[in-house]
Amino acid sequence: MDNIENSQVQENVQETPERPSYTSGLRPKRKSPIWILMIFALILIIGGIYFLVKKSSNKEITGSPTPEGFASETTQPEITQEPTSTPAPVDKKNIKIQISNGTGITGEASYLQGKLRTLGYTNISVGNADNEDFEATEVTFSSSITKDVVDEITKELESIYTDVSTKTGSTGSFDIKIITGLRKGATAKPSSTATPTAKASPSASPTATPTSTP
Helix, strand or coil: CHHHHHHHHHHHHHHCCCCCCCCCCCCCCCCCHHHHHHHHHHHHHHHHHHHHHHHHHHHHHHHCCCCCCCCCCCCCCCCCCCCCCCCCCCCHHHCCEEEEECCCCCCHHHHHHHHHHHCCCCCEEEEECCCCCCCCEEEEECCCCCHHHHHHHHHHHHHHECCEEEEECCCCCCCEEEEECCECCCCCCCCCCCCCCCCCCCCCCCCCCCCCCC
């Protein structure tokens, strides 16, 4: 009897199916590293978009016109001007001037010499021109003379003489050549004409009277 009961119990035990373990199915699954990287990348993209939007909005604010009463915060760069080199002043004492009297009126060249000396020109020689019938004052400037000197002397001559003609050309060993003409209000010197000399009339020769012969 005991053997029969033991065999039945063993059969019952063998026929009873094993219950599945549910504890293994309830274990939490570990997150894959790829999902973490995707979330991190998404955060970076959102942060970058936010930064760009904020930066563009700041540019629009700074570019808007400043209302009256408020000083602009943007400062413009200072523009520094390079110093311009100024030409050295001309030494008037080194300018050689020749004055020729072209009217024949005594003292005209010396008169102009004194006028130019008051302006600072001291290297001046005077003389007479080949002709004495100049009515207009003629001035020839060397090409080395500066515009300031040309303007100064021309202005002085125009204040003295009736007509002034200026040009740039060859002046020989001088820097400026001047042939004086008529001063304002002056008249030309009368030309001297030769007076005809009277011819001597022939004198009568005496005739001898014949003597009577005795």
